[in-house]
Amino acid sequence: MLDFGTKVVAGVTPGKGGQKVEGVPVFDAVDEAVRHKRVNASIVFVPAAFAKDAVIEAVEAGIRLIAVITERIPFHDALEFQPYARSRAVTVIGPNCPGLASPGQAKMGIMPNHIFRPGDVGVISRSGTLTYEIVNAISEAGFGESTCIGIGGDPIIGTNMVEALALFQRDRSTKKIVVVGEIGGTAEEDAAAFIAKNVTKPVVAYVAGRTAPPGKRMGHAGAIIQGGKGTAESKVRAFNDAGVRVAQYPVEVASLLAAT
Amino acid sequence: MKFLEQKAKEIFARYGIPVPRGVVASRAEEIADPPLPCMVKAQVLVGGRGKAGGIRPANSLEEARAVARQILGMNIGGYTVKQVYLEERLDVENELYLSYSIDRTAREALLMSTPMGGVEIEALPREKIFMGCVPVLIGPQPYLWRSLLKKLSLPKDIGEQVVDIARKAYDLFRKEDAELVEINPLIVTKNRRVIAGDAKLVIDDNAEYRHPEYANLDQDRTPLEQEAHEKGIAFIQLDGNIGVIANGAGLTMATLDVLNLKGGRGGTFLDLGGTDDPGKVAEAFEILLKAKPAAILLNIFGGITKADTVAVGVKQALEVMHANVPVVARIKGVNEDKAKQILRDIGMYPAETIEQAAELAVKVSHGGA
Numbered sequence: 001m002l003d004f005g006t007k008v009v010a011g012v013t014p015g016k017g018g019q020k021v022e023g024v025p026v027f028d029a030v031d032e033a034v035r036h037k038r039v040n041a042s043i044v045f046v047p048a049a050f051a052k053d054a055v056i057e058a059v060e061a062g063i064r065l066i067a068v069i070t071e072r073i074p075f076h077d078a079l080e081f082q083p084y085a086r087s088r089a090v091t092v093i094g095p096n097c098p099g100l101a102s103p104g105q106a107k108m109g110i111m112p113n114h115i116f117r118p119g120d121v122g123v124i125s126r127s128g129t130l131t132y133e134i135v136n137a138i139s140e141a142g143f144g145e146s147t148c149i150g151i152g153g154d155p156i157i158g159t160n161m162v163e164a165l166a167l168f169q170r171d172r173s174t175k176k177i178v179v180v181g182e183i184g185g186t187a188e189e190d191a192a193a194f195i196a197k198n199v200t201k202p203v204v205a206y207v208a209g210r211t212a213p214p215g216k217r218m219g220h221a222g223a224i225i226q227g228g229k230g231t232a233e234s235k236v237r238a239f240n241d242a243g244v245r246v247a248q249y250p251v252e253v254a255s256l257l258a259a260t
Numbered sequence: 261m262k263f264l265e266q267k268a269k270e271i272f273a274r275y276g277i278p279v280p281r282g283v284v285a286s287r288a289e290e291i292a293d294p295p296l297p298c299m300v301k302a303q304v305l306v307g308g309r310g311k312a313g314g315i316r317p318a319n320s321l322e323e324a325r326a327v328a329r330q331i332l333g334m335n336i337g338g339y340t341v342k343q344v345y346l347e348e349r350l351d352v353e354n355e356l357y358l359s360y361s362i363d364r365t366a367r368e369a370l371l372m373s374t375p376m377g378g379v380e381i382e383a384l385p386r387e388k389i390f391m392g393c394v395p396v397l398i399g400p401q402p403y404l405w406r407s408l409l410k411k412l413s414l415p416k417d418i419g420e421q422v423v424d425i426a427r428k429a430y431d432l433f434r435k436e437d438a439e440l441v442e443i444n445p446l447i448v449t450k451n452r453r454v455i456a457g458d459a460k461l462v463i464d465d466n467a468e469y470r471h472p473e474y475a476n477l478d479q480d481r482t483p484l485e486q487e488a489h490e491k492g493i494a495f496i497q498l499d500g501n502i503g504v505i506a507n508g509a510g511l512t513m514a515t516l517d518v519l520n521l522k523g524g525r526g527g528t529f530l531d532l533g534g535t536d537d538p539g540k541v542a543e544a545f546e547i548l549l550k551a552k553p554a555a556i557l558l559n560i561f562g563g564i565t566k567a568d569t570v571a572v573g574v575k576q577a578l579e580v581m582h583a584n585v586p587v588v589a590r591i592k593g594v595n596e597d598k599a600k601q602i603l604r605d606i607g608m609y610p611a612e613t614i615e616q617a618a619e620l621a622v623k624v625s626h627g628g629a
Contacts, residue, residue, distance in 0.1 A: 079369065129507050182510055182513060
């Protein structure tokens with residue numbers, strides 16, 4: 001993150017206050033960090049069992065943007081901290097996500113730096129490494145990214161696909177949008193309906209899990225076809241109906257972008 | 261984590277939700293005192309048991325044993341029946357439906373109910389279903405029960421029992437970290453009692469650590485999936501012949517999709533996660549090799565992942581397992597070229613892109629190269 005240009009001003013680990021990591025001071029609690037440093041965002045890497053605690057602590061300390069990288073957080077914890085953060089007008093990204101990055105500006109998360117190039121493509125993705133694959137393809141094709149948001153692979157996420165689309169539609173440095181979806185839930189169908197109504201920038205999509213069997217959770221907690229809902233076909237159809245071109249192969253996203 | 265009906269009902273009963281009396285058996289001979297007249301119900305994790313002949317009546321001990329003998333060992337929707345549940349037969353007046361699940365968009369719990377129970381909820385028209393969101397930070401408020409009762413339009417004494425069950429089921433949903441609590445049918449008997457006719461319970465795997473009492477109760481995994489689960493490896497067996505292993509769930513799914521587009525069929529979903537520890541890679545490969553794939557397709561997109569140590573893990577696993585399965589590997593990451601050389605040295609097939617790797621995997625799975 002430091003290499004990417006992010007101003008990491010403090011770390012928090014209970015019991016490790018007073019230490020320094022890469023020159024960055026460590027505090028015992030978020031409110032201590034906030035008292036000593038100017039902080040407006042926080043990244044949560046703590047283990048799943050303690051993630052709810054960490055998010056609430058950050059919200060209470062007045063942080064406005066929280067990216068939760070941690071995976072395997074119980075749904076019921078997310079059902080508590082997500083609405084709570086929203087009620088305090090705090091934006092949460094994730095959990096179970098690689099974070100977000102704006103090349104040339106800052107990164108909050110674990111995405112590899114070398115795949116990015118500054119540019120005007122906004123990327124929204126439910127995945128981690130698949131996002132890297134696609135961002136890499138976008139960069140190699142000569143495009144670049146304005147911001148890439150890994151919204152997370154869990155069923156209960158802080159910023160959903162529609163909300164991320166709305167942000168990119170408003171963002172002046174974004175000219176084109178890439179959406180990387182997968183099976184499970186109706187985020188892509190909701191996104192398609194939102195695009196048809198509200199998004200004027202060209203959108204290209206990819207949907208993972210065309211061959212996933214129903215009833216099986218494909219690694220991500222949110223990636224499951226249940227009761228006939230959440231299939232890749234339904235998502236691809238919804239995107240097509242909204243005029244969004246859907247790539248068959250991940251790298252094909254780049255050539256579809258070139259054609260928009 | 262999915263539960264068999266009998267286990268789910270045991271948990272329901274703990275929360276005070278009325279369930280019929282019953283006994284479980286895995287052999288017909290062990291049935292001694294079933295609640296007669298009874299229903300003999302196959303214990304499998306799929307719907308449609310009744311249609312498949314997995315739920316049948318019995319009026320005497322002899323009949324119960326005979327029916328149990330027929331049902332045990334049956335194959336229903338790919339599951340072999342290993343247990344039957346013998347349950348008191350109810351005089352059914354009416355069948356309702358009640359469930360709690362998670363509403364992803366609202367980020368709340370979702371109560372669904374309908375007076376038209378006994379069929380799959382997905383088959384019903386939306387306007388016949390009561391849907392009410394519950395903000396879990398606050399919990400259900402009285403208006404929810406009022407709206408529920410209005411929609412179900414039940415007699416007062418029955419409505420009160422339904423609300424009581426709805427409250428208890430919500431308590432269970434929260435305390436047990438459930439993804440789904442479903443009572444279908446919720447039976448109204450001729451003598452006006454409301455009882456859970458069936459019980460479906462799915463508990464969040466991510467909350468397993470809060471419920472150690474349920475460890476290893478999951479019946480929905482193949483033996484190999486169970487072995488992988490115990491080792492902390494995200495692994496699913498599929499019906500194809502090419503073993504697919506990648507890092508990250510989305511990339512693994514995408515790799516399976518690309519393989520399919522190239523005419524192959526994935527036999528496994530194995531998400532290696534963020535590791536490049538050769539020992540962990542070898543462990544994952546051992547699971548993969550036990551699935552007996554005709555070829556293996558490895559796809560790693562590494563940020564800081566060291567490609568060469570992944571390759572070392574692959575080499576180790578193949579040596580330990582004395583396996584001569586062809587491995588096609590596309591590894592992006594630090595020391596890519598070294599990784600390719602390691603793979604070439606052991607006669608494996610490095611590839612540059614997912615598409616190339618998938619094509620090559622299809623070819624070598626047929627014995628060509």
